[in-house]
Amino acid sequence: MSASKQPLGRPRPALGLSGGALGERDFRRFFCAYSLSLVGSAMVPVALSFALFAHGGGATEVSAVLAAEMLPMVVLLLLGGVIADRLPKRRVMVGADLLRCASQALLAMLLLTGHFALVPIMLLAALLGVGNAFYVPGRNGLMPQIVSAGHLQSANALCAIAQSAGTLVGPMLAGLLVAGAGAGWAIAIDAASYAIGAGLMLSMHLHAPCAPPRPATRMVDELAAGWVEFTRHLWVWLIVGQFSLFFLLVYGPMQVLGALGFSHVAGGALAWGGLLSMLGAGAVLGGVLGLRVQPRRPIRASLLMFPLYALVPGSLAAHLPWGVQAGCFLLGGLSLSMFNVLWETALQREIAPDMLSRVAAYDVFGSLCLLPLGYVVAGPIAALLGVDGALWLGAGYVVVSTALVLLPAGVRAAAAVPARA
Structure with a gap:
């Protein structure tokens, strides 16, 4: 086993807060932040679709907005991986969360004030995609720094549960908000989830040693x-x-x-x-x-x-x-x-x-x-x-x-x- 890797243990997995990954303070904070952002993210497609339909849009407009988010994520994902390995991963992820918070807050403001236009919405969706491109590889790299090696699988399992639960809860909550208060409020909640996530990550203490500084090299x-x-x-x-x-x-x-x-x-x-x-x-x-x-x-x-x-x-x-x-x-x-x-x-x-x-x-x-x-x-x-x-x-x-x-x-x-x- 490489000396750069953490020692591997096989403790008996536990489901309660007193054991397993949830027994570790920093992972609990990350898990709360991650779960909130997943629910918020799952609300966005429903809220945006109904907002577009309400303003005379159709499937083409919905596809254009979703593509505007997906394209920069795919294009910048590899760059996000390099940046997350070059800089402290938590700093990269907090920056990504703040960017996603700003894009969704501006989008919520557009919807709540009635200033609805397709191009600005696509631009804000693209900013969200940029944030996703830097957050995803950072999350995978950060996990060994916030949970002990023996609880890695437990941590990943809990994240998988949160992701699946988010896809179940988010759309239902979005439907209720769209029907009762309007799509803008669903987007506003998504923006708030990123702000809370950034705050929780800043409060974590990374217990795993970071990699030693490396000589400056070109990005490529x-x-x-x-x-x-x-x-x-x-x-x-x-x-x-x-x-x-x-x-x-x-x-x-x-x-x-x-x-x-x-x-x-x-x-x-x-x-x-x-x-x-x-x-x-x-x-x-x-x-x-x-x-x-x-x-x-x-x-x-x-x-x-x-x-x-x-x-x-x-x-x-x-x-x-x-x-x-x-x-x-x-x-x-x-x-x-x-x-x-x-x-x-x-x-x-x-x-x-x-x-x-x-x-x-x-x-x-x-x-x-x-x-x-x-x-x-x-x-x-x-x-x-x-x-x-x-x-x-x-x-x-x-x-x-x-x-x-x-x-x-x-x-x-x-x-x-x-x-x-």
Whole structure:
């Protein structure tokens, strides 16, 4: 084990505040900040969509605003990883939160005062995307500095639970606020969540030693060094490549074609929304499972669970009864959430601290870069194979790609935790 990594322990995981990651003061503060921002972020798409519709906009305007947020995040994500490794990670994340707070506060002001215009809204959405690009890699790199090594998996599991719960609570809360007070107030709450998050992070004490100062180097050289570290680990780049095609062939088309399948059914919107809620509920259960289960070979264990996600597109393609589909979505959400918990923990334990944010940036960028294209190709694939054929293609990809990734022994044994004496 590299001397730059923290010692690895395997304490018995705990769910209560007296043990596990929640027993550590700094992680509790981060967890509160992270949970608030997730709920706020999940409110924004609903609030903005209804605000745009109320002012005569349509799907094109909604897509333009969402794209304006996504584009700078994708473009700047790798730069965010370099900055987070070069500067103190907490400073980068606080700056990102303050930028996101300012963009959402200005957007809320526009909506509350009735000064509604598409271009300013897109510009503010772009600022939000810039903040996200610097926050995400910083968060992955900061985690080992706010929680002890033995509680990393517990911390990641709790973050996964918070993320899943945010996607369930945020849209519902946004709907209530839009109906009762207006979309501007939902955006204002999102802005406040970032301000609170920045304050909580400033109050934390980083107990893990930071990497020693490095000689000044060019940004492009640091980006290249991160790429070398990313490609040095077979299991890292191979699984990121698998998920890049997963978002292209499975997740993106499933989101489009799944909704299409319910669009001409009575109560179809409610039925499709219910399935997505089951996906989120499964993700919450996956996070809870991540609190209790600590396999000695986490990468192998996560890959063995991942084929359960094939039940999601498979149940739609087979036209199973809704109740059975709901169960399949529950298992799919559980498998993907558990995978993420074990994956992030393995990265935080195996990647050197001064490289972690850059590797995390390559991970997120590589995994998500084809997702927009996945939405686009859903129609052509369905035209070629039929809607059911496209969904079966996604289900088959999950199973076959996982089997292929598991073939190298180096992947199956990656990030293995030493047995206790």
